[in-house]
Amino acid sequence: MFIPPLNLDTLALFDEFHIGGRQATKAFVKNLRINASSRVLDLGCGLGGPARYIAGATGARVAGVDLSAEFIETGRELTGMALMVDLVDLRQGDIMDLPFQEARFDVAYMIHVGMNIGDKEALFAEVARVLKPGGQFGVYDVMAMHENPVVFPVPWASKPEHSALASRQTYREALDSAGFKIVSETDRSEAAQAFFVRLAAAQAAAGGAPPLGQHLVMGEDFPAKRANLVAALDAGHIAPIEIIACLPE
Numbered sequence: 001m002f003i004p005p006l007n008l009d010t011l012a013l014f015d016e017f018h019i020g021g022r023q024a025t026k027a028f029v030k031n032l033r034i035n036a037s038s039r040v041l042d043l044g045c046g047l048g049g050p051a052r053y054i055a056g057a058t059g060a061r062v063a064g065v066d067l068s069a070e071f072i073e074t075g076r077e078l079t080g081m082a083l084m085v086d087l088v089d090l091r092q093g094d095i096m097d098l099p100f101q102e103a104r105f106d107v108a109y110m111i112h113v114g115m116n117i118g119d120k121e122a123l124f125a126e127v128a129r130v131l132k133p134g135g136q137f138g139v140y141d142v143m144a145m146h147e148n149p150v151v152f153p154v155p156w157a158s159k160p161e162h163s164a165l166a167s168r169q170t171y172r173e174a175l176d177s178a179g180f181k182i183v184s185e186t187d188r189s190e191a192a193q194a195f196f197v198r199l200a201a202a203q204a205a206a207g208g209a210p211p212l213g214q215h216l217v218m219g220e221d222f223p224a225k226r227a228n229l230v231a232a233l234d235a236g237h238i239a240p241i242e243i244i245a246c247l248p249e
Contacts, residue, residue, distance in 0.1 A: 005081065005082050005083040005084075006078065006081045006082045008052055008053060008056055008082060009022070011049060011052070011078060011082070012049055012053070014047075015046070015047040015048065015049030015052075015075075015078065016049035016050060016053070017046065017047075017049075017112075017155075018111050018112040018140070019112070019142065019188070019192045019195065019229075019233075019240045020188065020191055020192055020195045020240070021195065022049075022053065023191070023195070024140065024188065024191065024192075024195070024240075025049075025050045025053055025054075025111070026053075027188070027191070027242075028109070028111070028138060028140050028242055029050075029053070029054055029057065029058075031138065031184065031186075031242070031244050032107055032109060032136055032138050032244070033106070033107065033136050034054060034058045034060050034106075034107055035058055035059070035060065036058060036059030036060060037060075037106075038058065038060040038061070038106045038107055039060070039061055039063070039104060039105045039106050039107075040054060040060045040061065040062045040063070040105060040106065040107045040108070040109070041062075041063050041064075041065070041098075041100070041104075041105045041107070041108040041109070041127075041130065041131075042054075042062055042063065042064035042065070042108075042109060042110075042111075043065060043095045043108060043109065043110035043113055043123075043127065044065070044066055044067075044095055044110055044111070044112075044113035044116075045064025045065060045066045045071075045072075045075065045090055046066055046068075046071050046075070047071055047074055047075040047078060048064050048075035048076075048078065048079055048088060048090050050109075050111055051063075051064045051088050051090065052078070052079060052082055052084055052088055055084055055087035055088050056082075056084065056087075059087070060087070060107075061087055061088075061089075062087065062088050062089070063089045063090075063091070063100070063105075064088065064089070064090040064091070065090075065091055065092075065093045065094075065095050065098060065099070066090070066092065066093075066095075067092070067093070067094055067095070068092070069092045072090050072091060072092040075090045076090050095110075095113070095117075095123065095126070096117070096119070096122060096123055096126060097126070098126055098127075098129075098130050100130045101130070102129055102130060103130070103131065103132045103133070103135075104130050104131075104132070105130055105131050105132065105135060106131075106132055106135055106136070107131075107135065107136045107137075107138070108127050108130070108131055108135065108136075108137050108138070109137065109138035109139070109140070110138075110139055110140070110141070111140045111141075112140065112141060112142060112155075112156065113141065114139065114141040114164065114166065114171070115141060115142055115156040115157070115163060115164055115165050115166075116156055116157070116162075116163075116164055117164055118164040120164075120166065120170065120171065120174035121173075121174045121177045121178065123174075124137075124174050124175055124177070124178035124180065125177070125178045127178070128178045128179050128180065128247060131247055132247075133247060133248065133249050134246060134247060134248070134249040135246065135247050136183075136244065136245070136246050136247075137175075137180060137244075137245045137246070137247075138242070138243070138244050138245075139171065139241075139242065139243040139244075139245070140188075140240065140241075140242045140243075141171070141240070141241060142156070142165065142229075142238050142239070142240055142241075143165070143166060143167060143168050143171065143238065143239055143240075143241045144165050144166060144167050144237070144238055145167075145168075145236055145237055145238055145239050146236075146237045149165065149232055149237035149238045150163075150165065150228060150229070150232045150237065150238060151228045151231070151232070152228065153221055153224055153225045153228065154225050154228050154229050154232075155222075155225045155226065155229055158221070158225075165238070168185070168241055168243075171241075171243060172243075175243070175245050179247060179248070180245035180246065180247060181245060181246055181247075181248065182243060182244070182245045183244045183245060183246055184242075184243070184244045185241065185242070185243050185244075186241070186242040186243075187239050187240075187241055188239070188240040188241065188242055189233065189236075189239045189240065192233055192239075192240050193233060193234065196226075196230050196233070
């Protein structure tokens with residue numbers, strides 16, 4: 001019996017667990033120079049949702065690295081069920097010590113990862129090592145707009161000591177230290193607020209959380225994490241910021 005491949009749009013309900021979900025990924029990817037000949041690196045790939053989307057939309061080969069063996073195991077199963085193992089390679093590893101040779105990738109990106117990495121200068125230096133000259137690096141992270149911007153728990157950390165939330169200036173300085181030149185910087189707060197309004201309306205209409213959703217990945221305290229995130233976003237204490245940077249040729 002023929003079993004059709006998993007639908008990537010259905011998977012996006014829970015395998016793209018960042019602010020804005022699939023729509024945010026699409027907006028992000030439009031600003032990255034990715035085509036069918038590109039070698040792309042996903043830093044902190046989670047279950048591989050964005051990696052699969054990028055591979056499917058562009059034909060690029062995408063390698064994903066995440067510290068969680070459980071995420072990688074599940075992500076590989078989903079990639080196989082989506083019939084995408086020829087384009088997407090997910091592996092367990094530390095993005096601070098990438099298992100790749102120098103100058104291997106054309107594009108690298110990370111989505112909601114930097115809030116858990118304290119030494120951003122070291123991280124960005126490691127990214128620069130594996131990018132080709134002229135390579136592009138995209139960052140889509142939550143960044144602090146004020147001091148003490150959030151009440152915990154939040155999606156990336158249950159306690160303050162587990163959070164490495166930082167300002168836009170910290171990112172700029174870390175990128176500069178690693179040799180990157182910033183090409184663009186975009187505040188995605190308006191789209192993020194609209195995203196959460198749509199989520200709340202959909203949940204109210206359904207009478208509760210949908211069968212597939214971010215709660216499957218984020219745990220039992222996800223409602224509190226999301227509420228604290230939305231409150232900080234609405235108050236302007238944090239913002240989802242997209243930064244596109246390049247290495248010199």
